[in-house]
Amino acid sequence: MMALFLCCVLLLSLAVVMSVNADMKLDCKSDFVTLVWTESESEADTSLFRLGSCLPTSLTPTQAVFSVNLNDCDFRRLVSGNQLIYTNDLIYISSPDSVIRPYAHPVVCAYERPKDWYPLIYDPEFNTYGQEDLVFNFGIMNADFSGPAESTSFPLGSIIPIMASVEQQSHQPLLLLLEECVASSTPQLLPESNIYPIITNKGCLVDSKVTRSKFEPRQRPSEIHLSLQAFRFAQQNEVYIHCNLVAWDPNGLDNTKKACQYVKDKGWELLDDPAYSGLCNCCDSSCGSRKTRSASLRTDRVQNAVLGPLAITDS
Known part of the structure; x- marks a missing residue:
């Protein structure tokens, strides 16, 4: 292999x-x-x-x-x-x-990495990762998310459009979630790496509390769009984004499998159904583990992915 x-x-x-x-x-x-x-x-x-x-x-x-x-x-x-x-x-x-x-x-x-490990579509803006019967995509998009970005250079404070998706092939319908995302000045996360948390606590977009970062409305369950405000990290102009992509049962959301963002004057809100935003109440504390579901119902697949380097400029 x-x-x-x-x-x-x-x-x-x-x-x-x-x-x-x-x-x-x-x-x-x-x-x-x-x-x-x-x-x-x-x-x-x-x-x-x-x-x-x-x-x-x-x-x-x-x-x-x-x-x-x-x-x-x-x-x-x-x-x-x-x-x-x-x-x-x-x-x-x-x-x-x-x-x-x-x-x-x-x-x-x-x-x-073998050359045939995954098809290189756009480098370094868009990467594809194979895992068993699923194919995960993770990339930088253009402003309206209609295609891959032509550049990985972003002015400080501008919006970086990030898209993640899973190709389901013959699999049952899946919901794509971003479980954890951090920024780093290095392409590999090591114990001594400096990191900046973007998404933590099993799907909480903590960066939305202090910036204009937000999830965009879903176009389909198997995709998730993140508008991330560009920032300079650890005195470096180059930033790498590391994320855990999770494919999950669309009917199995709970406080450990969710996509939550902070909305000014409203508080934490669940992307996929604001009526159930109570699942996000743990975002300011700790989102604990759920009770184990039946093995026949478990559909989660986790893929580690990285974007970068992204160049953050002053103008």
Whole structure:
């Protein structure tokens, strides 16, 4: 499925932990990963390690081994330039009475993107990403959203038209949502990256509270149009927009699957049906997880996508 393997692992401790003598080895193959965590002088319980949502595939008292497919374990995928990047976290969940605190290590596998990974339509204004039986589109549009933009340069304070869509093919009808979006001055999101939140809290357009950014009325459920006010970020003229695109059951909106924006003098409003804007009440606090739906009704697909670089100019 994937071509040349470039680099495989980035290890950064995300929590201050007690002294642990350990070694982590990561082998990134074309479509699966083997990760071996070895404890030499520690009281850690190797059964409490997780790679994303996956349990170890084999265990010894000092070693946790994961041999998993890149499509499993909640690996996050990012297509950026000529790289295809998969990220996850190795987590030690720790029991409440343990002397060892929970901790985590990021896990990164990076590959050269095969030329046939997705059809390049307009670069860098418009990208297409394939995932199973769905095709996601994410791009910069012209002012009336009728076609791709001819330029990625925008005056400070102007409107950047962004469109995301999912091609359903033989799939049941789907609703396209933007779950999370952030701006960064880098094409890859790393633990040390500076970010500016645009959409957070499972679909809340927080940028609409302080700017002219807004969702445009839908033309069809499988598309979403975002008018984003251009801004300069982290003293840089170039900005990258990173988003999680979600394809979801149109009849399954709740406080974790929604598109909400802030309307002056009205408050938070649900894009798809203002009568149910109560789903947006959590946007100023925390939008918690929903009760698990029947597996036969679950239709969500998540695609990580990035736009940029966008040039923000003074005039």
